[in-house]
Amino acid sequence: MTPSLPSSPEATAFTGVPASPEASASTGAPAPEESPPSIPRAIGPGRRLRFGQLIGIGVGQALAAVGVAMLTQRGFDTLLGTTGDAGGSGGPSAPDAMSLTVLVVGLLLCVLVSAWMRGAERTESEKLGQHYVTEVRATLFRHLTAVPARELGRRGRGDMLMKFVGDLSALRLWVSRGLARLSVAGVAITLAVSALAWMNLVLGLTVGVVLVLGAGLTLAITPWMMRTAKVSRRRRSRLTGEVTERLTQVAVLQAAGQERRESKRVGRHSEKVAAAMVDQARASGAARAIAEGTAVAASAAALVVGGLEVTAGRASPGTIVAGVSLAGMLAGYLRDLGRVAEYASRASVAQDAVRRFLDIPPLPVAPDAPDIEVEHGLxxxxxxxxxxxxxxxxxxxxxxxxxxxxxxxxxxxxxxxxxxxxxxxxxxxxxxxxxxxxxxxxxxxxxxxxxxxxxxxxxxxxxxxxxxxxxxxxxxxxxxxxxxxxxxxxxxxxxxxxxxxxxxxxxxxxxxxxxxxxxxxxxxxxxxxxxxxxxxxxxxxxxxxxxxxxxxxxxxxxxxxxxxxxxxxxxxxxxxxxxxxxxxxxxxxxxxxxxxxxxxxxxxxxxxx
CATH class of the missing domain: 3.40.50.300 (P-loop containing nucleotide triphosphate hydrolases)
Structure with a gap:
């Protein structure tokens, strides 16, 4: 349901594959040339265990959902007096109290496990995102302190602030709510569809086809989301620079009597930012609409195809209820994945901006450079x-x-x-x-x-x-x-x-x-x-x-x-x-x-x- 980040040298470092080394510009110093620093890998050292835990949470959520579906199937068939995949014969018979108790307790346990794992997923994914963005921030600041001030002065202040605020926020959201959700939901959806196919092959294939179509539509609008994200970031950067400069030099505009003029100028930039943000929201809304439509279509397909399968005698009514139950669970994941594409597009734009900053050559220094010994001051x-x-x-x-x-x-x-x-x-x-x-x-x-x-x-x-x-x-x-x-x-x-x-x-x-x-x-x-x-x-x-x-x-x-x-x-x-x-x-x-x-x-x- 969501696109991966674009394939590029910059994206490889972001997604976990080392970027190809690039030699920094030579300045004639004796110090050896070094590759520019790279963006830390999202699933890098210190985060692999937590990522594995998220995968485990995804498996647990899927098993809980499958458990609910299977218990629902068993209970429904028991109440109707049918068994197996095909519709049974004979009238309904009253189930014994012990069977009902076991079913109710089982359902309750599955629901509690699913709810607990959803909460644990949110906590662990935020820890993952915060750990990652802390490392990225440290990498940026170390590079900032190594770049000559003369070189930094050529960069816009707004763009610099965006890197430490907006861009880091976009990267954090991608890791904690995008990549984490994609991993958990991907595992859960795969296992759920597999379980659905095990219950009834035609039903499972139908729901799978609907999901693939939804993913294809999401991929088709990815370039649109990327364009709107880039325009939005560029305009927000300019507005941030304008406002920051006016705040630090407010005495100049007051002394010159230019308050109204500057207010209009900032207002024009604000209007451009607003328009860009609306365009970005429109693209993000389209992704969410596709996810919502896919979720509804999956549930409808499960109901319609399941009904046909019951009519044909290849499935029991309980299988239909179980299929609709699993489709409903998938609907929640699909709605979440509707935002993953949005997070991915914004993170890709932020990553490009961070990469450009890290490409600014720092003052070259050999790691083992000796200390200078100054005695006379020549x-x-x-x-x-x-x-x-x-x-x-x-x-x-x-x-x-x-x-x-x-x-x-x-x-x-x-x-x-x-x-x-x-x-x-x-x-x-x-x-x-x-x-x-x-x-x-x-x-x-x-x-x-x-x-x-x-x-x-x-x-x-x-x-x-x-x-x-x-x-x-x-x-x-x-x-x-x-x-x-x-x-x-x-x-x-x-x-x-x-x-x-x-x-x-x-x-x-x-x-x-x-x-x-x-x-x-x-x-x-x-x-x-x-x-x-x-x-x-x-x-x-x-x-x-x-x-x-x-x-x-x-x-x-x-x-x-x-x-x-x-x-x-x-x-x-x-x-x-x-x-x-x-x-x-x-x-x-x-x-x-x-x-x-x-x-x-x-x-x-x-x-x-």
Whole structure:
């Protein structure tokens, strides 16, 4: 009664057959190429036993239904005084009390077993679905944390949210209510029809033909259900993205006085979503109608053909009652299976979306990559290029130096520091710290060696303490006290209602921009990282608090890369890297730049006094 998921490399991983490996795009790193992660198998490790239990439940339900049918047949024939498959002769005789008692008790037991197994099926199938979707969610999140933020930024926020909400819900429903129901109902229907054929071959074959016709009709409308599911998901994704962006940037539309315009825009998207959902409901309704029609047709066929068989003397009246009883049981399963096709189509669309996300290449790292050992802080950038951002950049920062990275907007300053910190890999070229290629070492060790503060790295929802200690959750009190004094957090924390336990809100929205900047800087310098990257860290600080950056740099014992537009900060640096249009155009000391005509002109352009 329900279609299987489409045959494709993506579907094979979903249904249990391993997908063919695909090599991830090479980035020139020494780490070996790895296949992209695959969607966990629905009937994979940890779920096979539970799936077997569902099959057992299906067998139990079928046996209970067959038991009801056979007891009904026996009781009906006994009451009518007939026996065997053919109509008997003679008038009805009163059955003894013991026979009736046995029949009634047997029927009651079969009904109770069937009811208990239906409840157990629902519980076990939900456990199966939840176990599966938990594994898928973990796979998605692990991949999310391995993909460069630059790459994720190119994806729509609504589409990303759909993967962790709508798509996972569709996959869970398919496993818990689709695949589980298909397995249980498939076993139960097969055994029930077999039992019906054993009672009367013509009756069993007739009901079987009706079921096959119903399944064929369901398969015929599967492409329609797939199309409506895809359109519905795409439009819901767009609406989710629109609403999410407006929620996070509501101050912009309010300041611009565009409330009515944006309301109309969201309204148009809502209308498109509504239309798509109605189309999807229409397709799903057709599948349910086919299931309902098949169920009615099966019962009617059992009644009509059974009557003909009784007339022909090939079946007893009790057989007809038993056949109608089994057909009624099949009707319940068929109605359930009417939704399986709907679950399958939605899950297939969700699976395709998840597969596309998992195909985004992560930063490649060898499983056995050694930790990087940073002692001096020598940074070497060798012929690094990144499409649309950097072009053949070669530069060197000596250990312990303070480097000011300057240039006009869009020059590639932040991208260069991201490449050094291995937040993104270049298309070509190499970055070495203390002579060690950062791509040949574990990401965790590289990230722990580098502290970064940037407006593009907002605070996380949670307490002030959680945000400050995020890089080093188990930092000792002495180090935390040092950073607190250095970044002037005493006054900040003292002004908050719950002190260190104050929740900063999503993105730090409960704090001012300046307060967020101070916590971000504290987070970066905690633990004295060997390399400190401050990417316009002082952008939201007032003149008084901007001195925090000066204190942090003065206290820092390692190498520092400082992206800045502040003239005083540049002048206090040891060396200046000047970038323009993705190219490194000048490397000099602040004194050289300020005393040469070309350097002065360049500084006037990118670092206003």
């Amino acid at each position: 940074v070497e950038v060798d012929d690094v290029s990144l499409v649309g951002a950097l072009r053949n950049v070669t530069v060197r920062a000596e250990p312990g130096t303070r480097v000011a990275v300057v240039g006009p907007n869009g020059a590639g300053k932040s991208t260069l520091t991201s490449v050094v910190a291995r937040l993104v890999d270049p298309d070509s070229g190499t970055v070495r710290i203390d002579g060690q290629d950062v791509r040949a070492h574990s990401l965790r060790s590289v990230r722990r060696s580098i502290g970064i503060s940037s407006p593009s790295m907002p605070l996380l929802s949670g307490s002030v303490r959680r945000n400050v200690t995020y890089r080093l959750p188990k930092v000792d009190d002495e180090e935390l006290a040092r950073v607190t004094r250095l970044c002037g957090l005493d006054e900040l924390v003292g002004s908050l209602p719950d002190g260190w336990d104050t929740n900063v809100g999503p993105g730090g929205g409960q704090l001012s921009a300046g307060q967020q900047a101070r916590i971000s800087i504290a987070r970066a310098v905690l633990g004295r990282p060997a390399l400190l990257v401050l990417d316009e860290a002082e952008a939201h600080l007032d003149p008084e608090n901007s001195r925090i950056v000066d204190r942090v740099l003065a206290d820092h014992r390692g190498t520092a890369l400082v992206v800045t537009h502040r003239h005083e900060l540049m002048a206090s640096s040891d060396v200046v890297w000047c970038l323009e249009d993705g190219r490194l155009v000048r490397v000099a000391s602040p004194r050289e730049l300020m005393t040469s005509d070309g350097g002065t002109a360049l500084l006037d352009e990118v670092v206003p006094a």
